[in-house]
Amino acid sequence: MNILDKIVADKKKEVALKKSIIPASQWEKSVLFERNRNSLAEALKKSKTGIIAEHKRRSPSKSTINQNTNVGQVAQGYQKAGVCGMSVLTDMKYFGGSLEDLLLARASVDIPLLRKEFIIDEYQLLEAKAHGADIILLIAAVLTTSEIKKLSEFAQSLNLDVLLEVHNEEELKKSIMPSLDMLGVNNRNLKTFDVSLDTSKELSLLIPDDFVKVSESGISSIEAIKALKQFGYKGFLIGENFMKTENPGQSATEFIKSLEQ
Numbered sequence: 333m334n335i336l337d338k339i340v341a342d343k344k345k346e347v348a349l350k351k352s353i354i355p356a357s358q359w360e361k362s363v364l365f366e367r368n369r370n371s372l373a374e375a376l377k378k379s380k381t382g383i384i385a386e387h388k389r390r391s392p393s394k395s396t397i398n399q400n401t402n403v404g405q406v407a408q409g410y411q412k413a414g415v416c417g418m419s420v421l422t423d424m425k426y427f428g429g430s431l432e433d434l435l436l437a438r439a440s441v442d443i444p445l446l447r448k449e450f451i452i453d454e455y456q457l458l459e460a461k462a463h464g465a466d467i468i469l470l471i472a473a474v475l476t477t478s479e480i481k482k483l484s485e486f487a488q489s490l491n492l493d494v495l496l497e498v499h500n501e502e503e504l505k506k507s508i509m510p511s512l513d514m515l516g517v518n519n520r521n522l523k524t525f526d527v528s529l530d531t532s533k534e535l536s537l538l539i540p541d542d543f544v545k546v547s548e549s550g551i552s553s554i555e556a557i558k559a560l561k562q563f564g565y566k567g568f569l570i571g572e573n574f575m576k577t578e579n580p581g582q583s584a585t586e587f588i589k590s591l592e593q
């Protein structure tokens with residue numbers, strides 16, 4: 333079993349347990365359910381820099397990155413830096429995140445917030461909405477075409493942006509549909525952890541122009557972003573490069589300043 337299979341197997345058990353404890357109807361009572369989304373897709377279309385900064389304490393590929401974070405402070409630092417949006421990992425077992433992290437980030441900033449999670453069930457979309465997310469992630473490697481359709485249409489009915497993530501041509505071909513707002517190419521193979529920015533470059537030509545293109549993972553230099561922009565990318569998801577420093581917000585500020593020069 334590869335790591336992605338393990339994560340998804342654990343996630344299925346976690347979601348089943350949560351559903352047995354907290355009914356979906358409970359999430360619909362959250363005051364955040366009435367909140368209008370702050371669209372990441374729209375922010376990226378207007379932005380010159382396109383940075384989406386992630387809150388990531390640890391990961392299967394890198395183990396501990398930054399255990400001593402205050403998610404509210406990190407969110408404020410990212411907002412002050414001028415990022416287009418923030419990604420908040422909510423998986424506890426493999427990434428040390430939680431839905432509370434998402435809620436604390438929401439309480440601290442107005443920028444678009446992505447719930448970074450392994451979504452397999454509509455219940456998780458209700459949780460995302462109830463904890464202040466503006467965007468949800470769907471990972472093509474773990475979903476069928478009909479699951480992507482069902483989940484993305486449900487997300488849109490909840491007024492959430494949908495970022496669909498692919499890593500190869502097969503995943504891309506099975507996923508393209510009108511209920512997606514952004515297409516993300518993950519440069520990291522989630523089964524082997526190999527990272528190559530060439531993945532974004534190679535797949536870019538196959539992504540229809542009507543989707544906002546996002547390049548994800550392994551990005552740590554201004555040069556890499558300039559090169560990816562040539563391939564039509566408008567968004568750049570960066571986690572470890574900011575989170576491994578003592579002050580992720582400050583690191584994002586310096587990065588964005590260099591990008592603007």
Ligand SMILES: O=C(O)c1ccccc1NCC(=O)[C@H](O)[C@H](O)COP(=O)(O)O
Pocket residue numbers: 335386388391392393394518520522525548549550551569570571572573
């Ligand atoms: O980051 C991992 O090791 C990982 C392993 C298995 C599944 C997902 C994983 N990461 C999720 C992400 O996509 C990244 O956190 C995100 O793109 C930021 O990547 P980076 O800038 O390389 O931290």
